[in-house]
Amino acid sequence: MSSSFTAVAPPAGTATGQSTVLAIHNIQIVYGGAIEAVRDVSLEVKAGQIVALLGSNGAGKSTVLKAISAVLDAEDGEIEKGSIQLFGENIERAAAPHIVRRGLVQVPEGRRLFATLTVEENLLVGAHLQNRAVLEEERDKVFRLFPRLAEKRSVVAGYLSGGEQQMVAIGRALMSRPKVLALDEPSLGLAPLIVSEIFSTIQTLRHTQGLTILLVEQNASRALAIADYAYIMENGRVVLDGTSEALRRNADVREFYLGLSAQQGRTSMRDVKHYKRRKRWLS
Incomplete structure (x- = not known):
């Protein structure tokens, strides 16, 4: 890609x-x-x-x-x-x-799912503040957003791929509207x-x-x-x-975060690890 x-x-x-x-x-x-x-x-x-x-x-x-x-x-x-x-x-x-x-709802780093619960059960955990009608409506929205989860609604979360677990984590957060x-x-x-x-x-x-x-x-x-x-x-x-547009054009951001440099086109990882930061970066 x-x-x-x-x-x-x-x-x-x-x-x-x-x-x-x-x-x-x-x-x-x-x-x-x-x-x-x-x-x-x-x-x-x-x-x-x-x-x-x-x-x-x-x-x-x-x-x-x-x-x-x-x-x-x-x-x-x-x-x-x-x-x-x-x-x-x-x-x-x-x-x-x-x-x-x-x-405000957070989707935590590392997904933090209940590994022994199914996909659907993990989603329901996110709707503990909602009534049953809202719960069902939001669950259906999540399944439309992530059709793969609808197919695996009864699968235990611990057996999902990393990407599928991330979808469940986002879906769980969405359940609380x-x-x-x-x-x-x-x-x-x-x-x-x-x-x-x-x-x-x-x-x-x-x-x-x-x-x-x-x-x-x-x-x-x-x-x-x-x-x-x-x-x-x-x-x-x-x-x-x-x-975002301004930061993507910024020379420091391009070199130290996007791995690009005007001189070489792309900065090596060794260069990134050992760079000496310009004084204006922390000004």
Whole structure:
């Protein structure tokens, strides 16, 4: 497959002046009361946008997502300062069930399915806040979105392929009728063709259901191809942000995240691993 992707135009709802759905202001996150994982991170997601949060492994991307979803406690993490607003409400001290009821649902890294339950049973877990009529309606929507899951509705999740498990994880999140979908590394460990299918589905969800999407990814090329705006994190900080088009043209992003250089056309992995960052990168 070609490694180049065509950026999509934002839908009508992404015009300047649209409402802010999710806003993070200068949050600091510490693990175990001592280890600073995120420092002074701010970002904004507007209604109907796909916003990507990019960076290498350990940059702090998933920690930000866990803070938004209120699941830091499980890893002894805590928001030391700053604020998180969802639809104008401060949620940095809210519990996870409240955030789900407010309309934000996370698809976690690694899928986190119930391996001994069937596909359909895993989906039903995501609809625990819905009545039976809504449950059945949303399940049917998921099966239309992912016909493969309809065929395997009675198959135990642990026997599915990685791509099929990712479909179940996304479908489970959709069962609660979210307004904001937060995806943590949806391409992780998947074959290129399956990654293309998953990213196409993300675009479909934005265009057909009006979902606002926060996408955490290491695969910058894939993410920038579908996102309207992106933030790049390193060492717990946002070091660069801008429209996807602008970032795709940025020389630093092209060299260090897309593996391209003006001189050579493509940078070797050895060069990427041993580069000396330009001073302006962290300015």
